Amino acid sequence: MLLISSYNKYTGGHRQKILSMDFVIGGLAASGACIFSNPFDVLKTRMQLQGELRAKGEHSVHYRNVFHAAYVVVKNEGLRGVQKGLGVAMVLHGLRNCVRLGLYQTMEKKGFLTNSEGKTVFYKSAVASAFAGATGAFFGSPLFLIKTQLQSQAAKQIAVGHQHGHSGALEAVRTIYLQHGILGLWRGVNGTMLRALVGSSSQLTTFALTKDKLRENEFLRQSTLLTSLIASIFSGLIQTIMINPFDVVSTRLYNQEVDANGKGVLYSGVSDCFRKIFKTEGLSGMYKGVVANYMRLAPHSLFCLLFWDILKDLKKNYIDERR
Structure with a gap:
């Protein structure tokens, strides 16, 4: 009995470490991807x-298209201009995806998302990825708020939107907290959770279903890297189409000026923001920056999901070797 108890204690601790690794892997994958996608995030925010x-x-x-925007930002702010908010973005995406991909991977490993043949079930994956995405967005909301405000800060001659004038991430946290308290750091959380719910669901579900389909091909079944590459490119396209209106709303809510009570000057909430954008800017307003958004999401999705699969394989090989 003592041996059994000791074994269970050991394997239980070992399983807990493996489970924790799933969350760490998700965070590392997203942080690495952010280095490549952040310049397009800056351009997307400005547009x-x-x-x-x-x-x-x-x-x-000021910004006619994504390529012109890149030229204008570099001309007026230098190369550092297109990497504004990078440090915050890396921490943000690491934290959000640590939660998002970790939760999704945990549910996948427990068999909640697949059928008896091991193939992804659409509605199960959609619900699980939406829940995981919204949860990650809630925890990362203060960082998303700060990232958006830092990325929107521009040279005077090309500035768009409200300019908050933060000197850095820590100063932004301090200013917002002193002026509006802890709730001020979670301003706009409803917008980003809705954005994440739509984006995560469309991305992870499309990624999983596409990989299942590609694995029906004998050649692709032998190449995890190529399968993940094709699936991530396609999932990035679907995600962009689905997420852009919610992304515009989230950006506007985060960046708007607030009054002394911490209430938005332009928008009172998500529905009010949707209504005002559609009324004044039309449907095209909902898809502002869509090309830049795809150019951001495509490499981010590609590298994030690619790194995710590679790190999962490395973890699996490590566990197999230890057995």
Whole structure:
């Protein structure tokens, strides 16, 4: 009995460490991907704020398209301009995806997302990834708020949206906390949770289903890397189409000026933001920065999901060798 008890204690602790690794792997994968995707995140943020609540032709156009935006930012702010908020973004995506991918991987390993043949069930994956995404978004919301405000800060001649004037991430946290308390750091959380619910569900479900389909091909079944590469590119496209309107709303809610009570000056909430954008900017307003968003999400999705699969394989090989 003593031996059995000792064995159970050991294996239980070992399983707990393996489970923890799933969360760490998700965070590392996303942080690494962020280095490549952050410049497009900066451009996307600027383009989404350009012409805020103004009809087409009634505002200055500093950024004509993603390539012109890159040129304008580099010209006026240097190369550092396209990597604004990188440190915060890496921590943000690491934290959010530690939770998001860790939860999803845990549910997948427990068999909650697949059928008896081991193939992904659409509705189960959609619900699980939506829940995991929204949970990760809640915990990462303060960092997303700060990242958005840092990325929107631009040289005066090309500035769009409200300029918060933060000197850095820590100063931003301190200022927001002193002015509006802990709840001020979670302002706009509803928008980002809705954004994550849609984005995570479309990304992870499409990624899993596409990989299942690709594995029906004998050649692709032997190449985890190529299968993950193709699936991540396709999932990034679907995710961009689904997420962009929610992304615009989330960016606007995070970046808007607030009054002394911490209430938004332009938008009172998610539904009010949707209504005002559609009314003044039309459907095209919901898809501002969509190309930049795809150019951000495609490499981020590609590298994040690719790193995720590679790290999972390394973990599996390590566990197999220890047995």
